[in-house]
Amino acid sequence: MYQNLSVPQPIVTVRNLSVMRGEYLAVDNVSFELLPGTHTAIIGPNGAGKSTLIKSILGLVEARSGEIKLFNTGKQLKRLKPEIGYIPQKFPFERTFPLTVSELVGLGLNSKQWWYSSKGQRERIYQALEQVHLTKQAPQKIGTLSGGELKRVLLAYCLVVPRRLLVLDEALAGVDATGEMEFAALLDNLKQEHNWTILEVSHDLDLVSRYCDSVICMNRRLLYQGSPQTTLTPENLLHIYGSLISPTCHHHEPSRRTESF
Amino acid sequence: MNLADVLSLFSLPFMQRAVIGGVLLGILGGILGSFLILRRLSLFGDTVGHSAMLGVVLAALLELPSTWTLIGFTVAFGLGVIYLIDRTDLGSDTVLCISLSGSIALGTIGFSYLKGYRGNLLSILFGDILAISNTDLILLSLLLAVTLAWIIISLPEQILLTLNSDLAIVKGVPVRGHRYFFIVLLAITIALTIRAVGILLVNGFLVIPAASARLICQQFVPFLVTAAGIGATSGVMGMVISGAIDLPSGPSIVLVQLFGFLAVALWCRQV
Numbered sequence: 001m002y003q004n005l006s007v008p009q010p011i012v013t014v015r016n017l018s019v020m021r022g023e024y025l026a027v028d029n030v031s032f033e034l035l036p037g038t039h040t041a042i043i044g045p046n047g048a049g050k051s052t053l054i055k056s057i058l059g060l061v062e063a064r065s066g067e068i069k070l071f072n073t074g075k076q077l078k079r080l081k082p083e084i085g086y087i088p089q090k091f092p093f094e095r096t097f098p099l100t101v102s103e104l105v106g107l108g109l110n111s112k113q114w115w116y117s118s119k120g121q122r123e124r125i126y127q128a129l130e131q132v133h134l135t136k137q138a139p140q141k142i143g144t145l146s147g148g149e150l151k152r153v154l155l156a157y158c159l160v161v162p163r164r165l166l167v168l169d170e171a172l173a174g175v176d177a178t179g180e181m182e183f184a185a186l187l188d189n190l191k192q193e194h195n196w197t198i199l200e201v202s203h204d205l206d207l208v209s210r211y212c213d214s215v216i217c218m219n220r221r222l223l224y225q226g227s228p229q230t231t232l233t234p235e236n237l238l239h240i241y242g243s244l245i246s247p248t249c250h251h252h253e254p255s256r257r258t259e260s261f
Numbered sequence: 262m263n264l265a266d267v268l269s270l271f272s273l274p275f276m277q278r279a280v281i282g283g284v285l286l287g288i289l290g291g292i293l294g295s296f297l298i299l300r301r302l303s304l305f306g307d308t309v310g311h312s313a314m315l316g317v318v319l320a321a322l323l324e325l326p327s328t329w330t331l332i333g334f335t336v337a338f339g340l341g342v343i344y345l346i347d348r349t350d351l352g353s354d355t356v357l358c359i360s361l362s363g364s365i366a367l368g369t370i371g372f373s374y375l376k377g378y379r380g381n382l383l384s385i386l387f388g389d390i391l392a393i394s395n396t397d398l399i400l401l402s403l404l405l406a407v408t409l410a411w412i413i414i415s416l417p418e419q420i421l422l423t424l425n426s427d428l429a430i431v432k433g434v435p436v437r438g439h440r441y442f443f444i445v446l447l448a449i450t451i452a453l454t455i456r457a458v459g460i461l462l463v464n465g466f467l468v469i470p471a472a473s474a475r476l477i478c479q480q481f482v483p484f485l486v487t488a489a490g491i492g493a494t495s496g497v498m499g500m501v502i503s504g505a506i507d508l509p510s511g512p513s514i515v516l517v518q519l520f521g522f523l524a525v526a527l528w529c530r531q532v
Contacts (some may be wrong), residue, residue: 098484
């Protein structure tokens with residue numbers, strides 16, 4: 001993976017980060033780096049501070065202390081936001097919300113007058129939907145989509161402009177097993193194609209071991225960090241979850257069963 | 262009343278001002294109401310509308326100009342309520358109910374201290390679109406111009422923050438600034454609408470046209486245009502009906518909006 005002779009500069013550097021949620025210390029002195037082109041999963045039990053950690057990186061939650069550096073520059077997060085794609089865990093909206101799939105994808109464009117969309121902009125929206133195999137759904141209302149389709153539309157929203165970092169907060173929550181597999185494979189293909197750096201919160205250890213280059217195990221504090229092979233060991237899982245079998249561990253192929261960890 | 266009588270009625274300046282006012286209020290209510298219902302702030306419109314009673318009483322007690330005092334009061338009250346919702350862990354409906362009850366209680370007590378003729382204050386409950394003045398029309402036109410400019414400049418950002426505020430923040434949208442500016446526009450619209458239709462019906466102007474448009478539109482821009490169109494058409498039709506059969510004007514407009522909504526809802530069920 002790291003064939004370059006020169007040392008690659010990290011895309012994300014987190015140093016001694018602590019974040020409060022009310023009176024509760026949700027993230028306690030966490031440090032890590034993400035290298036360009038890598039796919040990293042954050043795992044841990046419920047309430048471990050995983051979502052809080054990525055929300056803090058994205059500027060959605062204020063950090064109590066510590067440092068977050070993006071794209072190895074001293075620039076403010078505000079200036080770097082166009083290069084970050086984000087798919088939230090929850091995306092609640094009323095099914096009658098008057099917005100079509102192509103309009104939602106168009107909102108990802110850095111244009112303020114998108115409804116006058118030029119031919120070029122329409123083409124970019126179409127290409128983004130083509131990459132997630134949803135061109136037929138372009139004129140549909142977003143309320144008519146299934147959970148898996150909606151997540152793919154949000155992926156197209158991220159694709160419509162070039163991104164360097166993609167952050168996913170349990171993006172597959174509420175999606176069925178088939179939808180999960182399709183999304184994970186699609187994400188992996190797009191990552192290779194666009195050389196994205198991906199940071200995601202995941203509960204699916206099978207998909208993590210299959211597609212991720214590195215894993216961050218946390219329970220408010222950083223517990224383990226490294227490749228899936230070295231971090232997802234039975235001893236570590238026992239320590240992280242208090243049990244060998246994670247309650248959200250799906251088995252997508254018999255040959256990749258997580259009992260083999 | 263025959264057609265000639267109706268036509269002669271609408272040749273009178275106060276009727277023409279009322280029709281223009283109804284159209285402007287309908288367009289404004291349709292546009293801002295579209296965001297209001299999608300952001301689930303319908304109860305907010307009702308709360309600010311009812312709080313206006315306190316604003317009117319304050320203007321009378323302090324002998325201040327009623328229009329400007331009402332505008333200032335609804336803006337300050339609206340921003341205060343949103344600030345409380347943002348700063349407390351209570352649900353927004355709880356904060357709105359507390360604010361509504363508090364303002365009505367203060368308004369009622371203030372009302373009891375007013376001396377002399379108080380009948381004009383009671384008109385705030387029902388409004389009077391026939392009393393709309395040229396100054397009101399100028400204010401409404403300015404407000405509509407600012408609202409349209411705001412939409413043209415920032416529509417994609419408004420849609421994104423309405424759909425998912427986290428996604429908007431990550432994209433760099435100044436969510437808080439947009440939210441507060443929307444509240445200011447909404448509060449001024451409510452203040453001016455109250456003078457025409459009263460605090461009891463003001464929310465109808467905001468909610469009903471947008472709700473009808475939402476049932477029939479797939480895309481966002483057609484949704485906004487349809488809501489504004491329904492608001493404007495209801496304004497004209499309500500005024501014509503009230504003039505033709507001598508009904509109160511404000512309630513006639515709201516009834517036209519209501520029947521429009523019921524027709525759309527029934528039509529959607531059949532399709």
